[in-house]
Amino acid sequence: MFKYLMLAGLALFLPGLYALGYSIFEGPSAWMVDSRTFWGTPISLFVFWIGLAHAGTLLSAIFLALEIKLDRRTALIAELSTLVCLVFAGIFPLMHLGVVENFYMVMPLLDARGNFANVGSPLVWDFCCIAVYALLSLVFFMTHLKTREIPALDKYRKPMAWLLFPLVLWVHTVVSLDFATTFVPQWRGAFFPVYFIAGAIFSGLALMNLLLCSEGYRVRLLERLQLIFSWFMCAIWVWDLMLKGSLCTSAFIFAGVLPQFRMIAVIRENKWGRIALSLSVLIGLFLERLYIVSPDFGSCAASPLNWIDWGLIAFSVGGFVLLFFGIRRYLNWKMEGAGSYFGEVDGTDLADAEQQELEKEGARGIAKPRKGFYIQPWASEEYHVLRLPLLVGFAFALVYSIWVLSQSVFANVEFSFANIVPLLYPVIALVTTVTLYVRAYFVEQAFTLSRHEKWASVIVLVLVAACAGAFFAGGSSQNSTNTIDSQSIGVDAPVSQSHARLLWNTRCATCHGVDGKFNEKFVREFYPVPQKLDVQRLDSLGTDSLVKVILNGRANMNAYAGRLTPSEALGLVNYMQTLAKQATESAKEGDNDSAR
Amino acid sequence: MRREKEKKSRLFKWAAICFAVVFSFFLADFLMGEPRVPERAVGSIPFDHALHGDSIGLDCAACHTGSRASANAFMPSKADCMDCHRLPLTENPGIETLDSVLAKADDRPWSHKRHLPDHVVFHHGVHAAAGVACADCHGRGYMQNRYGAELFNMQSCLKCHRGETFKEKGFKPAATYCAACHR
Amino acid sequence: MGMDRREFIKSCSLVAVMGLLFGCRKIPLEELAGDLPSLKRFEDEVKLALSQAKKSLDLVKIPTPGALKIPGASTLNRFGMAIDLDSCDGCGKCILACNLENNVPLVPNEDAARGRFMHWVDMRGSAPFMCAHCGNAPCERVCPTGAANHTPDGLSAMMYKRCTGSRFCGANCPVQARKFNFNDAQKLGLARQFNREVPLRDKGVMEKCSLCLHRLQNDRLKFKTSLTVGETAEEWRGRGVKTACAEACPKNAIIFGNWLDEKSPLVKLTKNRVLYAPRELADLDPSVVFMRGRR
Structure with missing residues (x-):
């Protein structure tokens, strides 16, 4: 099974890689854009993959925060899929730029020339939010992996989940604001954040169900959620239809109508039926993304995708398959205790997993609230762990916003604190996480790093500093084509x-x-x-x-x-x-x- | 004793890590940033600024004829040199060599590639009219025949335009919006 | 398969790298011309653009533009233009003049056939239309790097070297006044630097009408050079500067000037006229307006 998956992934990935290389070299003229839409498949793919990334965090982090029981295996698969999706979600905004090497100019920090990015722009918020989201998801995933060896780390999972919970909603809201803050009539709507988040969660649930099918078991809760979200999406589409009179019919069919077939037992009990349902949702939502990004298409079923567009799609799908299953296999195989790293539970339903989790936690003595017993939020354990780091995070965000507002580049711009607000939560979350883990390592000594890991973290730190230095310097200017000479005689005109x-x-x-x-x-x-x-x-x-x-x-x-x-x-x-x-x-x- | 040694080695490790991080930042900045202005070749005529400056009452604009009124300060043409060197100026034997070199030289002996990128608009005349002295930007290194461009980057221009440097000179506030200096 | 896992992974990565490199190789779309494009090609392209009728603008009445409402706005200068629709006959000389003044590149044939030109001035219906330099510009708001910004004297400036090509500004212009350099015009032999004062743009950056920023800059620099340090200075008002399109119009239908200068021809000639702007821009405080009829 693994072999076939990898071969299929390769078959999609390699031509996709060629399309990617061609696109980067040729620039935006390669894929289908015109002077009216300007964005095309790469941005549709970006929104699609970042939506898929959110579902992983939804399931592992939000369920953890809300104390909805999920077994270790499902949670880890969700977190890993987030990370892999983010890789692709990060590639597309970079490759779609006209001048890729100037991407560093989007960083909201002062550079060597005294320039500052326009922090009122949704793309700057995007850049920061997604970067922070990727980092925090990675930290969350690694913490979860390590809890098998270092149970003390479990204390930090819930606080991290609480940090990630608003971040998921924040990131996708910012992505929706890329569209909703513009003048394009089809992109208007205060409901855009809700719309995008619902779409993200819906597609993510479909991806999760697909991945669980490949794992060989199912989680009924997730399938039911998928159905419920399809109703929610249909409601939003109908609302959009009434408001603007436009509807992407193929998206509606694939992601609205077909998923209802889950209600038929024959289909849902059959593994291939479930795969078909999930695939249908994914296809429908991708078509919908294409339709959103390029509103002048007309019927999105007739969209003129050329071979580059198909290549980019294949690149991301094939790449996801290769990366996800490759890492999954590697972790299972290379790490100690093969077969149980992901907490392999053999084809059970959620109810069993729930039972096991409860038993395990009982053994560790962590106080769990009985049903109907309410704990004040600031009496909870998570809050105690997060208190100091959050304070540091808020302080840093305050200092940062004051610093940004004082930048002289904004002297001629209508600029207020409201323009920076979308940047602040990622800053808070980042600083909080760093403080949390630094405190965990040095002060509370909750975990130790092997020599190997210590070297790796120092090297990563040095590389980050080098990247910061490169971003700060910002590249050198093109040389002049002119010559300095002696002064030539002027034009004969009266002289003041x-x-x-x-x-x-x-x-x-x-x-x-x-x-x-x-x-x-x-x-x-x-x-x-x-x-x-x-x-x-x-x-x-x-x-x-x-x-x-x-x-x-x-x-x-x-x-x-x-x-x-x-x-x-x-x-x-x-x-x-x-x-x-x-x-x-x-x-x-x-x-x-x-x-x- | 051992604990002290351990403390010392930990301190040393932390110092080394900090140093590595800071060093890599500055190294990346150096490697990726603007290249240093190359030292220009002397050219066919051996020219020494030390002999041609304030000490003999020559203003920069006498040779760099655009530095008061034009965008470009220009380099002198042979005709500009000959304005003075038409006569043997000293009894120094070297003057004969100079005269013979000048006689054979091109009309424009100091043509060179402009270092400032094309999208930057810099007007010498505006700065001179605002009271900026040549030495304020070019430094006094010209005495050693150095262009002074090691000081030139967008950050140093902006600092003066924003009034953060040269406060004692009391310059009028200068334009800091992009289109003032860029095209 | 005969090989073991390690060899398989090795050969896969080799193929992957080759695939990426292969995709990156240059596929020449049009061979480099060698010679620069002739003036006639630029003229023909303008004729072609004129023959492809574009939708007319939907104009609504607007009040006379006043001072800019951004922080740090100049109280003396706000440059703009007024296009007299009563005089304009749609001859298109303004388009050619702008293209030559600003070194606007040609486009490949397939783009020209679909009406996608790089011209900064488009004929919409029979009215020449260019960037309106809105006081509350939607493009400047969303540019991530700050390449699209507003000068204190009213120009919506485009800094090519700061542009990263995200095309957010183009997506957000309600009237599609911005053009994106999809092609490397210099490499394809489609660009020619008729005017050395204006730089040629790289591939991947946006461009649009700059209200002949280079002419305004040169005038301002010349004015400031002739001031004597310490003397009371008149401020620079940009008097006497004309944009290339305004100069070229045989009917003087395009009037460039300073909305805040009573002596400017712009203020004088728009005094008794009704001013219009495209409906989508009416609330954005445009500096470039249309006029028709008398008050």
Whole structure:
């Protein structure tokens, strides 16, 4: 089974990889976009895969937080699928950029040029939210894996689940805001966050059920949830139809109508029936994503996908299969205690798993509330664990928002605190997690790292710092194609007095001085003394001959004909005369002063 | 004794990790950032700024003719050199070599590739009119024939435009929006 | 299969790498022209664009633009344009002038056939239409890097080097005034730098009407150079600057100027006229307006 899955994955992945390479090289012209829609398959795939990623967290983290019993195996599969989906959800926004190497400019941090991203833009929120979400999901997954060896880590699972719970909703709300904050009429709607979250959870449940089918067992709760969400989605679609008069019929059929067949026992009891139901949901929701992103399609069934688009789809599906089943197999096989790493429970229903979990927890002595017994949130164990890290997180977020608001790049932008709010929860969650685990390791010594793991974390830290440095530096500018040369002669046009003054100070002042007398420092030592430029002398020579002197040169003065235009020479002569007049006037004042 | 040694080795480990992290940040910044301005080749004419500056009463604009009124400061053409060097200026025997080199030189001996990227608009004249002295940006390194461009990056421009540096000079507040200096 | 797992994984990764590299190799779409495209090709492309009628704008009345409402806005300068629909006859000379002034690239034949040009000025119906430089621009709001931003003197500026090509701004412009460089015009021999003052754009960046920013910049720099330090300075008002389209219009139907300068031809010539803007932009405080009829 594993072999066939991997072969199928490869068969999809390899051509997909070729399509990906081609897309990155050719840029956005490769897939079907036009000047009206601008986004296409890559963004549809992005929204699709990030939606699938949420379901993993929904199931493991949210169920854990809400104390809905889920067996270890299902939870770990969910968490692993989140991580693998996030890999693909991260690739697509990067490869769809027109200038991929400028992606670092989206980071909401100051760079070496003094630039700052526009934190009021939904794409910046996207970038941060998804990055933090990926990191936290990874930490959550690894904690869960390790609880088999280090039971003390179990204390941190629920607090992490509580951190991840709002993060899931937050991330997909931000993704929906990518669309809902725009002017595109089809993307308008305050209900977009709810719409997207419902779609995400629905598709994620379908993926989970599909994966559980491949594992060889089923969890009836998840299948029932899938049915319920299909009703919810149908309600939203009908609402959208009434509001905007548009409906993606193929999505409705695949993800709205066909899943209802779960109610027929024959289909749901048959493994292939369940696989068909889940696949139908996934196909329908992908078509719906295509329809949302490219609203000018018309009927989305007739969408003109070219081979690149199909290649990108194949890339993500094949890649998911390879990565998910590969990692699953590796963990099972390479890690100690093969076969029980995921808490392999053999084809049981949830009820049995529930029973086992209860027994296990009873053995560990963790207090569990009896049904109907209410604990104040701040008396709960999770809160005690999270208190200090959350405080640190909030403090950091406050400092960060103050810092962002003070950036001078936003001086000409209508910018308020409300624009940063979508960034804050990821910041809080990140700092809280880091504080939590640092405290767990150093202060409470809840877990130890093997030598191997210590080296790995130091190397990761160094790599993160290097990435930060690269993002900070931001790449080098293109070299100029121009040459610096000597000044060419200008166009012959009349010259203003201020321009003549500048010309004089540049060309003439070296010898004749800024005031028209002479430059004492230069002239005395190095050069023969120039003629006095007083009013009588200038008047006696006349403007025309003075202009000729400038252009053709004189005894100790080179010609300026190729360097100054006749109009510039005329301007200089006029300025010279002004200087001479000023000189006589100040001389007169000087005489008057001395006479007094 | 052993506990002290353990403490010391732990401290050392932490110091080493901190150093590695900070070092990798700056290394990445260095490798990925703007390349340093290359030292320009001397060119065919041996020119020494130390002999041509304030000490003999020459203003920068005498040779760099655009530095008061144009965008580009320009390099002097041979004609600009000959304005003074038409006569033997000193009794120093080296002057004969200089004169013969000048006689054979190109009309534009110092043409070179512009270092500033094309999308940056920098106007020398505007800065001179605002009272910025040549040495404020180019430093006094020109005495050693250095361009001073090691100081030039967008951050240093922005700092002065925002009034964070050169406070003592009292410059008028300068434009800080992108389109003021970029195209 | 005869090989063991390790060899299988090795050969798979080798194939994967080759697949990726193979996909990345350059597939020449059009051989590099070698020569630069001729002026005639640019003129022909404009003629083609004119022949493909685009939907007319849905115009609504708007009040005269006043000062910008963004923080730090200049109280002296707000540049804009008014297009006189009573005088305009749809000749398209403005489009050609803009293309040559701003080095707007040609497009490959299949894009031209579908009416997807890079021209900054489009003929919508019989009215020339370009970016309206909205005071409350939806494109600037969503640009993740800040490449689309507003100057204090009223231009919606586009900084090509800061653009990462996310095309969010293009998606959010209600009137599709923005153009994306899908192709590497220089490599394909479709671009020519007629005007050295304006840079050629890379592949993957957005571009749009810049209200001839380079002309405004040059004028401002020249003005500031001639000021003497310490003297009382007149402020720069951009008088005498004209955009390329305004210069080229034989009927003087395009008027460029400063909404906040009573001496500007823009203010003088729009005084008694009724001003219009596309319905989608009416609430966004556009700087580039249409006029028709008298008050």
